[in-house]
Amino acid sequence: MANPAITKYGIVGIGMMGREHLINLHHLRHHQNLAVVSIADPHPPSRLLAVELAKSLNWDDLNVFSNHEELLESETCDVIVVSSPNMTHHRILMDVIAYPKPHHVLVEKPLCTTVADCKEVMEAAKRRSDHMVVQVGLEYRYMPPVAKLIERVRGGEFGDVKMVAIREHRFPFLVKVNNWNRFNVNTGGTLVEKCCHFFDLMRLFASANPVSVMASGGMDVNHKDEVYDGKVPDIIDNAYVIIEFDNGCRGMLDLCMFAEGSKNEQEISVTGHIGKGEALVPEGIVRFGSRAEGREHVQTIKAEDERIKYEGLHHGSSYLEHLVFLSAIRGEGRAAVDLEDGLMAVAMGVAAQLSIQERRYVSMDEVL
Numbered sequence: 001m002a003n004p005a006i007t008k009y010g011i012v013g014i015g016m017m018g019r020e021h022l023i024n025l026h027h028l029r030h031h032q033n034l035a036v037v038s039i040a041d042p043h044p045p046s047r048l049l050a051v052e053l054a055k056s057l058n059w060d061d062l063n064v065f066s067n068h069e070e071l072l073e074s075e076t077c078d079v080i081v082v083s084s085p086n087m088t089h090h091r092i093l094m095d096v097i098a099y100p101k102p103h104h105v106l107v108e109k110p111l112c113t114t115v116a117d118c119k120e121v122m123e124a125a126k127r128r129s130d131h132m133v134v135q136v137g138l139e140y141r142y143m144p145p146v147a148k149l150i151e152r153v154r155g156g157e158f159g160d161v162k163m164v165a166i167r168e169h170r171f172p173f174l175v176k177v178n179n180w181n182r183f184n185v186n187t188g189g190t191l192v193e194k195c196c197h198f199f200d201l202m203r204l205f206a207s208a209n210p211v212s213v214m215a216s217g218g219m220d221v222n223h224k225d226e227v228y229d230g231k232v233p234d235i236i237d238n239a240y241v242i243i244e245f246d247n248g249c250r251g252m253l254d255l256c257m258f259a260e261g262s263k264n265e266q267e268i269s270v271t272g273h274i275g276k277g278e279a280l281v282p283e284g285i286v287r288f289g290s291r292a293e294g295r296e297h298v299q300t301i302k303a304e305d306e307r308i309k310y311e312g313l314h315h316g317s318s319y320l321e322h323l324v325f326l327s328a329i330r331g332e333g334r335a336a337v338d339l340e341d342g343l344m345a346v347a348m349g350v351a352a353q354l355s356i357q358e359r360r361y362v363s364m365d366e367v368l
C-alpha cells in the first residue's frame with residue numbers, strides 16, 4: 001500500500017496533556033508518517049516547555065501561536081488536538097468546526113463542561129458535509145486490561161451484564177496552569193471532569209444507555225486550605241454514584257481522591273448472569289470466572305498490547321488512542337469514541353453532580 005501523505009498536527013493547549021500528546025506523536029511519527037507542526041497556548045511558560053520538548057525530539061521548526069484562532073488561520077495543520085482546559089473546549093471546537101478548511105479533531109475529555117455545549121458542538125459537526133473526524137479522548141477504553149475485559153464482555157462470556165462496579169481510588173487532583181481545575185465552573189465538576197471516563201466505560205460494558213442517576217459525595221479532605229483569588233475550591237473529592245441503564249443493568253462508581261495508600265488506581269468488575277470479569281490498573285491484571293466453575297477456576301492473566309511503543313502517563317492508552325484516530329482520519333476505520341459518546345459521558349456526570357446537589361434521583365431525561 002502506498003505511504004499516506006504526511007499528516008500535520010497542531011496542538012491547542014500545550015500543558016501537561018498537550019505535551020503528553022506531543023511525545024506520543026513523536027513515538028508514532030516514523031511508521032505513521034506524521035509531524036507536529038504547530039502549537040497554540042496563551043501561557044508563555046507552557047509554550048517554552050513545549051518548544052524545548054519539541055527540540056529535544058528533533059522537531060525544531062514548530063509554529064508557535066498564542067491562541068487557536070491564529071493557529072487555524074495559519075492553515076498549517078490537517079489535524080488539531082484540543083488539550084486546553086475543559087471550559088475552553090466548546091469555543092475552540094465551535095471555531096475549528098466552523099473554519100472553512102476542514103480539520104480532524106481529537107478533543108480531550110470531557111467533550112465540554114455542559115450538556116448544552118456538547119449538543120451545540122454535535123449539531124455544528126453534523127452540518128459539515130466534508131470528511132471531518134471528531135474523536136473524544138475517552139482513552140481508558142484502550143488501557144490493555146480494560147480493553148481485554150471489554151473484548152470478553154462483548155464475546156458474551158459472562159452472559160447478560162447485570163452489574164458494573166468501578167472503583168477509582170487515587171491521589172488528589174494535580175496542580176494545573178492557573179489552577180483551573182479547582183472550580184466546578186471550569187471543570188464541569190469532578191464527576192464530569194474525571195469520571196466521564198468511567199461513565200463511558202459503564203455504557204460500553206452495559207451496552208445500554210443510562211436512565212437515572214443517584215449520587216452522594218463531598219469535598220471532605222482535599223483542597224480545604226487552598227484559596228485562589230479569595231475563593232476556596234468547590235470540587236468534590238469523593239463520591240458514590242449509582243446508575244440504572246435502560247436494559248436493567250446497574251452501574252456503581254466508588255471515587256476516592258485521598259487514597260494514595262491503594263495498590264490499584266482503578267478496579268473494575270463486570271458481572272453477568274453466567275460469570276464475572278475484573279480489570280485492575282495499574283497492576284495490568286484481568287480475572288475471569290464463571291458461576292458454574294467457581295473460585296478455583298478463576299483465571300488471572302496479565303494484559304499487554306504489543307502495539308504500544310510508549311506507555312506515557314496512561315499505560316499506553318494515549319498511544320493506542322492516536323493509532324485508532326489515525327485510522328479513522330485515513331478512512332481505514334471510524335472514530336472509536338464519537339461525539340454521542342462524549343455527550344453521554346458528560347451528561348451522566350452532570351446528572352450525578354445534580355443528584356449530589358439536590359439530594360435526589362435524577363432522570364437522564366432531565367439533563368439531556
Ligand SMILES: NC(=O)c1ccc[n+]([C@@H]2O[C@H](COP(=O)([O-])OP(=O)(O)OC[C@H]3O[C@@H](n4cnc5c(N)ncnc54)[C@H](O)[C@@H]3O)[C@@H](O)[C@H]2O)c1
Pocket residue numbers: 012013014015016017018040041042043046067068083084085086088108109110137139176177178193314
Ligand atoms: N485523558 C486523560 O486522562 C487526561 C488527563 C489529564 C488531562 N486531561 C484533559 O486535558 C486537558 C488539559 O489538561 P492538562 O492537565 O494538560 O492541564 P494544564 O493546566 O497542564 O494545561 C492546559 C494548558 O492549556 C492552556 N490554555 C488555557 N486556555 C487556553 C486556550 N483558550 N487555548 C489554548 N490553550 C489554553 C494553558 O495555558 C495550559 O498550558 C483538560 O481537558 C483535561 O481534562 C485528560
